Amino acid sequence: MNTELKNAVKAADLKAQYDARVKRLVGHKRVLAQILIKTVDEFKGMNPKTVANCIEGTPYISTVPVEPGLTNAVLDKNGQRIVGFNTESQEINEGLARFDIVFYVRTKDGLSQIIINVEAQKDEPGEYEILNRAIFYVSRLVSSQKERDFENSRYDDIKRVYSIWVCMNMDENTMSHIHLTKEDVIGSYEWKGNLDLINIVMIGLSRELPEHDETYELHRLLGALLSQELSVDEKLNIIGNEYNIPIEENMRKDVSAMCNLGEGIEEKGIAIGREKGRIEGRIEGEAGLILKMYKNGLSAEQIASATDKPLEEVKEIIAGI
Structure with missing residues (x-):
């Protein structure tokens, strides 16, 4: 499981716990x-x-x-x-x-x-x-x-x-x-109910x-x-x-847990964003290299062989120029 997916799974679990605490707090x-x-x-x-x-x-x-x-x-x-x-x-x-x-x-x-x-x-x-x-x-x-x-x-x-x-x-x-x-359209009969x-x-x-x-x-x-x-x-x-409102021990625990879970969700969200940025940056860098090789006279087949990329993927990147 890659890092982004792991963080997404952890964030989803934290969110479920957070939602449960929200309901418990409102349910006092x-x-x-x-x-x-x-x-x-x-x-x-x-x-x-x-x-x-x-x-x-x-x-x-x-x-x-x-x-x-x-x-x-x-x-x-x-x-x-x-x-x-x-x-x-x-x-x-x-x-x-x-x-x-x-x-x-x-x-x-x-x-x-x-x-x-x-x-x-x-x-x-x-x-x-x-x-x-x-x-x-x-x-x-x-x-x-x-x-x-x-x-x-x-x-x-x-x-x-x-x-x-x-x-x-x-x-x-x-x-x-x-x-x-009730809106009377014709007459004004008082219906029971x-x-x-x-x-x-x-x-x-x-x-x-x-x-x-x-x-x-x-x-x-x-x-x-x-x-x-x-x-x-x-x-x-x-x-x-x-x-x-009396601050009983169970309410204090729920408030504290919800704050901690909120911080955890935020941290996981930042981690997901960073990992996504790294992946997007790597993909963008690879695309730039392929385009540079193409402009220097290499064919799509040669580029695919040199970069270990599927030929169709190389052709799609070149077609996007």
């Missing part, structure tokens, strides 16, 4: 509470600690498959059939797309639940439009409720769903709420960390948490002192 309940306060009406203005206590159980991080038919799993508990999220090990369904973070949160009145999905993206993808993916995810979280949260035709039991997307490295700090609305079942929130984080004010409060927290520029101490200072 006190961080999720801050996200809920800024995105879900029921929690706006509430104390983060109170909101964190509304999150049920431990959030599922990179365990629940997105694919239809695989999001749920049927369990047999004491002879009773129970349907829940599919949390089988990744080896069993290796290669499947999974929700970054998904969990249930109970509203402050304790009477109903909301399903929350949080996705972290290092930037806006180029191979597809991100809103289309968000629509697919939120639709899966609605349709997968059948048998898990409601049975048969009891559609009134469908729980509200939020799919919240955090996109890093954007040009500006933004937040958009995409949801269903809940328009608030489907919610998508897109959060754009700029490359520069904003000042701490009410408007960009969430953007500053997430920006600091996910920054590749800030040191471990700078991150922990913002998280702990500005947002009063």
Whole structure:
């Protein structure tokens, strides 16, 4: 395996570890509470600690498959059939797309639940439009409720769903709420049902960390948490002192590991660039030598013999003059 390929493999492994740490950091309940306060009406203005206590159980991080038919799993508990999220090990369904973070949160009145999905993206993808993916995810979280949260035709039991997307490295700090609305075309009949079942929130984080004010409060927290520029101490200072998030040992380890992995990815990227530059330089030098020999009167066959290059490759270089 050549050096460039080795570095690429190591960089990919570091990136996978880095992405896992990002999800773990965002998946801390006190961080999720801050996200809920800024995105879900029921929690706006509430104390983060109170909101964190509304999150049920431990959030599922990179365990629940997105694919239809695989999001749920049927369990047999004491002879009773129970349907829940599919949390089988990744080896069993290796290669499947999974929700970054998904969990249930109970509203402050304790009477109903909301399903929350949080996705972290290092930037806006180029191979597809991100809103289309968000629509697919939120639709899966609605349709997968059948048998898990409601049975048969009891559609009134469908729980509200939020799919919240955090996109890093954007040009500006933004937040958009995409949801269903009713537009009367003829008449104004009041159809029964809940328009608030489907919610998508897109959060754009700029490359520069904003000042701490009410408007960009969430953007500053997430920006600091996910920054590749800030040191471990700078991150922990913002998280702990500005947002009063308890810096527990597991969070400290995640922040430290993410910073170290970020540095490793950068170093491997530089190494890949250097190796690629060396290879390109060598190829360019060989091409220059072939052209010089050709201009001095040697035939393509003679050049191929002298340089141990395939004749077709020599002819291609000469044809490029």
